[in-house]
Amino acid sequence: MGITYKDSGVDTAAGQKAVELMKEHVKQTYNDNVLCDLGSFGAMYDMENGDVLISGTDGVGTKVMAAFTLNKHDTIGIDCVAMCVNDVVCHGAKPLFFLDYFATGKLEPEVAATVIKGVAEGCKQAGCALIGGETAEMPGFYQPGEYDLAGFSVGIVDKKKIINGSNIKAGDILIGLASSGIHSNGFSLVRSLIKMQQEVLNNFIHSFGKTLGEELLTPTKIYVKSVLDLTKKFNIKGIAHITGGGFYENIPRILPTGLTAKIQLKAFDILPVFEMLTAEAKITRDEAFSTFNMGIGMVMAVDKRIADSVLSRLIELGETAYIIGEVVRDDAGVILCD
Numbered sequence: 001m002g003i004t005y006k007d008s009g010v011d012t013a014a015g016q017k018a019v020e021l022m023k024e025h026v027k028q029t030y031n032d033n034v035l036c037d038l039g040s041f042g043a044m045y046d047m048e049n050g051d052v053l054i055s056g057t058d059g060v061g062t063k064v065m066a067a068f069t070l071n072k073h074d075t076i077g078i079d080c081v082a083m084c085v086n087d088v089v090c091h092g093a094k095p096l097f098f099l100d101y102f103a104t105g106k107l108e109p110e111v112a113a114t115v116i117k118g119v120a121e122g123c124k125q126a127g128c129a130l131i132g133g134e135t136a137e138m139p140g141f142y143q144p145g146e147y148d149l150a151g152f153s154v155g156i157v158d159k160k161k162i163i164n165g166s167n168i169k170a171g172d173i174l175i176g177l178a179s180s181g182i183h184s185n186g187f188s189l190v191r192s193l194i195k196m197q198q199e200v201l202n203n204f205i206h207s208f209g210k211t212l213g214e215e216l217l218t219p220t221k222i223y224v225k226s227v228l229d230l231t232k233k234f235n236i237k238g239i240a241h242i243t244g245g246g247f248y249e250n251i252p253r254i255l256p257t258g259l260t261a262k263i264q265l266k267a268f269d270i271l272p273v274f275e276m277l278t279a280e281a282k283i284t285r286d287e288a289f290s291t292f293n294m295g296i297g298m299v300m301a302v303d304k305r306i307a308d309s310v311l312s313r314l315i316e317l318g319e320t321a322y323i324i325g326e327v328v329r330d331d332a333g334v335i336l337c338d
Contacts (some may be wrong), residue, residue, distance in 0.1 A: 042090060056084040057153075085232070089239070091240075098149070100152075102136070103149075126153075126225075163237070173303070175309035180215065180297070185244045242254060247334050258331060260333055289336060
């Protein structure tokens, strides 16, 4: 038996149940301006002037523990921004601004400033403004040297140009944009396999071309500028950000009922870090693809007639991208093919 994400302490099924239980309370606050239910990548609010605000909030999770161990805090803020703005841009929205929440037991000004410098860098990469935030000092709540980091972003899109997957049909092509590494999901499983100790994280791994710690702290890729460029030139039908739940939970979120993503595994490169983690955890292929991004950080659905042109443009923009599959008629959600 291998070590699954649930074994490491994260129960995604419980998370889904929690969302279902929350819905009845959340819906009581809705008004006519709310355009979506829970489950979209971003929350939508109609401004009644032709524009829609799309917002997203997220944290970095337990990836911060690698930063604590190595006393390296300059990139974790990029992760925080990425997890929010990559969700917002899934609907074709341009992120406008970002706010952060930094909480710690005892405030160390230099550490806090370094973390927020990373947040600012992430905002630059996303083309949005860092306009505020909250720094909370809570003695006794966090261990010395520890902190938590979360954020919130708001974007804007023309109501007529919202990307929501509703026009996806069988025969459409799926294009995958390469991830930069683990990004910021699955770290509870990572920590159950890898001890967060300096002597462990400082080991150089030849297949990575860097130390284990450098690999784990590689910041989440921000796709905003590339995606917005594409939306100006092509009809992008649907975009899925591959975060918690991997392929199995995120790609079906953009597919209409009765459609499934048929993924060709030989079409893209699975990064060495995922090969190492899945081998160490002794988990099945399906479990791996329901936990990690496995080398694909974002998936787009486009008409097959423009797929090659979209792929070429992504490469021009400096992205590593692949045609990874197609949409078929089925109820499986995701089918992995060798």
